[in-house]
Each structure stands twice: as structure tokens, then as C-alpha cells.
Amino acid sequence: MIPTLLGISVLIFFIINLAPGSPIEQKIQAIRFSGGESAGSIGRGGSQGVSNEVIEALKKQYGFDKPIHVRYGIWLQNLAKLDFGKSFTYEEPVVDVIVSKFPVSLQFGIASIILSYLISIPLGIYMAIKDGKAFDIATSMFLFVAYSIPAFVLGILLIVFFSGNSFLNLFPIGGLYSDNYEYLSGWDKFVDRVHHFILPLTAYTIGSFTTLALLMKNSLLEEIKKDYIRTARAKGLDEKTVYLKHALRNALIPIVTGIGSILTVFFAGGILIETIFQLDGIGLLNYKSVLSRDYNVIMGLLFMQALLYLVGNLLSDLLYVVVDPRIDYN
Numbered sequence: 001m002i003p004t005l006l007g008i009s010v011l012i013f014f015i016i017n018l019a020p021g022s023p024i025e026q027k028i029q030a031i032r033f034s035g036g037e038s039a040g041s042i043g044r045g046g047s048q049g050v051s052n053e054v055i056e057a058l059k060k061q062y063g064f065d066k067p068i069h070v071r072y073g074i075w076l077q078n079l080a081k082l083d084f085g086k087s088f089t090y091e092e093p094v095v096d097v098i099v100s101k102f103p104v105s106l107q108f109g110i111a112s113i114i115l116s117y118l119i120s121i122p123l124g125i126y127m128a129i130k131d132g133k134a135f136d137i138a139t140s141m142f143l144f145v146a147y148s149i150p151a152f153v154l155g156i157l158l159i160v161f162f163s164g165n166s167f168l169n170l171f172p173i174g175g176l177y178s179d180n181y182e183y184l185s186g187w188d189k190f191v192d193r194v195h196h197f198i199l200p201l202t203a204y205t206i207g208s209f210t211t212l213a214l215l216m217k218n219s220l221l222e223e224i225k226k227d228y229i230r231t232a233r234a235k236g237l238d239e240k241t242v243y244l245k246h247a248l249r250n251a252l253i254p255i256v257t258g259i260g261s262i263l264t265v266f267f268a269g270g271i272l273i274e275t276i277f278q279l280d281g282i283g284l285l286n287y288k289s290v291l292s293r294d295y296n297v298i299m300g301l302l303f304m305q306a307l308l309y310l311v312g313n314l315l316s317d318l319l320y321v322v323v324d325p326r327i328d329y330n
Contacts, residue, residue, distance in 0.1 A: 001311075004310060005307060005310060008302075008303070009079065009303060012299050012306075013072050013299060014072070017068055017071070017295065021293050022064065022293060022295070023064075023088045023295060024055070024058050024062060025293075026088075026292065026293050027058050028058070062088065063085075079303070082095060083095070084296050084297075084299065084300035084303070085296040085300075086296065087294055087296055087297050088292070088293075088294045088295070088296065088297075089288070089297070090294075094296045094297050094300040095300070097285070097297060098285070098304070101280065101281050101284075101285045102282070104176065104274075104280060104281035105283065108197075108200060108201060108204050108279075111197065111205075112201060112204045112205040113208075115201070115205050115209070116208045116209045119209065119213075120210075120212035120213035120216060121212065121213075121255065123139070123213045123216075124213045124214065124215065124219075124220065125216060125217075125220060125243070125244075125248065127139055127216075128218075128220035128224075128243070129239070129243060131217075131221060136217075140214075143210040143213055144210075147206075147210040147211070151203045151206060151207055152272035152273055154202070154203050154206055155277060156276060158171075158199045158202060159173055159174075159276065159277075163199065171195060171196075171198055172195065172196050173277075174200075174276070174277040174279070175196060175278050175279075176196055176279065177192050177193060177196055200273060200277040203273050203276075212255065219251040219252075219255070220243070220247055220248065220251040223248075223251045224242070224243070224247050229242060229247055249323060252323050253323055256316055256319045256323050271283045271286065285297070285301070286301055289301070
């Protein structure tokens with residue numbers, strides 16, 4: 001994990017810092033358009049109409065007065081202390097900016113993971129048991145249709161049909177809570193939150209839900225074709241025992257592979273979904289940081305996502321041993 005993470009840090013830093021449109025150029029443009037300096041185009045040694053002293057001061061302020069390899073060394077040293085520097089846009093430490101967006105994305109991420117596994121695994125098992133029958137055919141058709149609809153399109157359709165007054169007015173259009181949230185009692189606050197959660201959570205969950213259900217079904221169907229299942233049936237065991245005791249444990253191995261992604265719930269969030277439902281989360285922060293060339297925030301987000309992804313892979317490897325005792329890393 002350590003050399004992989006080091007390689008990721010190199011790619012993140014150099015690709016982002018070599019991309020056009022640095023924060024310095026953004027600030028120079030802002031100075032020019034604000035009328036602080038006369039208009040002009042950015043030149044090689046500076047910007048026409050913006051003095052070299054101002055440019056050099058900006059470079060020193062944002063740490064761009066040193067060679068890129070020196071800046072990478074400084075960034076790597078600070079990285080060991082989880083110090084990603086200060087956001088150019090928010091003028092706050094990057095960690096504080098990211099943590100301030102956690103609650104929104106984390107709530108939806110955890111809820112979507114729990115719902116996906118609690119519903120799709122039992123559903124996939126039952127579809128495998130009823131393979132080829134009416135329930136399996138109808139459910140499979142529904143899942144394929146649901147999977148084919150992009151999450152942001154589904155979000156728009158949910159708002160059109162279930163919010164406002166176009167068709168039904170069952171749910172709020174967006175936001176996390178009502179305007180009078182502070183004046184509600186404890187139970188009413190919970191109900192209000194759930195009321196606001198239903199539509200965006202549906203849009204968040206639909207993709208992973210359909211994938212897991214079909215994966216669970218196909219994995220279980222693959223297991224019941226193997227010789228040890230035929231042997232279990234030959235011993236006179238009933239179908240329930242064959243499926244749930246013998247086949248299920250091995251069928252869960254492909255599902256365990258994806259469990260490592262559970263740590264990425266800290267960064268769950270789709271740009272379009274958060275925009276549609278007026279949610280100020282990680283996805284929207286990522287998008288805004290790219291637009292404003294907020295290098296420190298972009299690098300902080302990418303590095304933390306990579307770290308959680310690698311830790312998640314380690315978690316998946318450890319869970320393999322729990323699910324299948326035949327696996328031994330020793």
C-alpha cells in the first residue's frame with residue numbers, strides 16, 4: 001500500500017500542477033476584471049497590465065515561487081501530518097473545508113450502503129431460488145430498467161412526479177430539512193429528515209442496488225451447479241439447507257470484493273445529484289474546486305479517496321478469510 005500511495009501522490013501532484021489555469025492565473029484574471037489593474041493578457045514573464053511585483057507576491061503567497069519538485073517535497077512532508085495546506089478559494093485549511101462537507105455525503109453514503117446490502121442480497125438469493133419463474137423474470141426486468149436509467153435522470157423524474165405540483169406533491173424538492181426544522185420536536189425532526197432523504201437516497205442507491213442484486217443471484221446460481229452441491233442434494237438435504245448453508249457462503253465471495261468500497265462513503269456524492277437536490281456535499285465541492293483551480297482541495301480530496309480505497313481493498317482481503325476459511329494468506 002505504501003509504494004502505491006506514494007506513486008498516487010506523485011501522479012496527483014504533478015498532473016494537477018502541470019495542468020493549465022493555475023491559481024495564480026485565476027488571481028491575475030480576478031485583479032484585471034475587478035479594475036485593480038489595467039486589462040491585458042497573461043504573458044510569459046507576467047501579465048500585461050499587472051506588475052511583476054504583484055505576480056511575484058502572488059507566487060510567494062501560494063507557494064509557486066519554488067521549482068515543482070521542491071514544492072512536491074514540501075507537500076509530501078506536510079502530507080505525513082495530514083496537512084493539505086490552505087484552500088485558495090475558502091481561505092481555510094483544506095481538511096476543515098473537506099470535513100465541513102462530510103455530513104451531507106456521509107449520511108447519504110452510509111444509508112445507501114446499508115439499504116443496498118440489506119435489500120439486494122436477500123432479493124438476489126430469492127431470485128436465484130425462483131430462477132426462471134414469474135417472480136425472477138419480473139424482478140429482473142425491473143432491475144434492468146432501473147439500472148439503465150442514469151442516477152441524475154432518475155432524480156429529475158422523481159422531482160417531476162413526486163415533488164412540486166406537476167403530478168404529486170409528496171416530497172420536498174430539495175434540501176436536507178425544512179425551514180422550521182429548529183422549532184420541531186425530536187421525533188418530528190427525524191421524520192422531517194427522512195422525508196427529505198427519500199428522493200435523493202433513491203437516486204443515490206439505484207445503481208449499486210441493481211448491480212448487487214444481480215451479482216448475488218448469478219453468483220448463487222453458479223455455486224449450485226458445482227459438484228459439492230450435487231453431493232449435498234444426494235445426501236437428502238432440503239433445498240433451503242443446500243442454498244443457505246452450503247452454497248450461500250461461497251456465493252458471497254464476489255459480494256465481499258465490493259465491501260471494501262464501503263469506506264468510500266466518506267466521499268459519496270454525485271455532482272449532478274447534489275445539484276439537483278440542492279445538497280452541499282463532497283461531489284459539489286470537488287466540482288467547484290476544479291472550476292476554481294483550487295489545487296490544494298483537489299489534491300486533498302484525491303489523496304484521501306485513494307487512501308480509503310486502498311484501505312478498503314485490504315478490508316476486502318481480510319473478509320475473504322472470514323467468508324471462506326480455505327483462504328490463508330500465511
